[in-house]
Amino acid sequence: MTDAELPPSLTRLIFHGPLSEARASRLVARLTRNTPRTVLDIGCGWGELMLRILAAAPDATGFGLDTDESDLARGRDNARARGLAGRVTFVRESGVGTRRGQTASLEEWEDFESGYQCDEEEWLATHGDHPGAAEISERVNQHRSFWLRGYYGLLGQAYLTLAPVG
Secondary structure: OOOHHOOOOOOOOOOOOOHHHHHHHHHHHHHHHOOOOOEEEOOOOOHHHHHHHHHHHHOEEEEEEOOOOOHHHHHHHHHHHHHOHEEEEEEEEOOOOOOOOOEEEHHHHHHHHHHHHHHHHHEEEEEOOOOOHHHHHHHHHHHHHHHHHOOOOOOOOOOEEEEEEE
């Protein structure tokens, strides 16, 4: 199966994580209040929150760390489209070892999970006879089962605010 034959992925999500528009707006307002010079987004996905912060803080630069190269590529594309490419760097790197700040609400997780596989589910509804449909359907069903019977209400997401001291 070629990439052109596969369903799109994650196009219904604004953030690659459980973050509501309301919380994002509050975070951007709070984080830009002190005129940041550097923004570090660990586990940035495609960096939507960081890009919003950079748009609101015109003198800041940003560094987005994530382990998924396709998300990082999407972030680079989004930065170019918004005229922010010269102020942001996306790096493939783990954020292991960071500490917790704010946590995502159950409602934010539910919104995220609803959009996470929406592309694949809609594609399956119209491409059920496609040779790859069974594999994609199995993957979608496994993820849904893992969400509802596994980490629902258990998995956390943190939003950290780090500030220099001294």
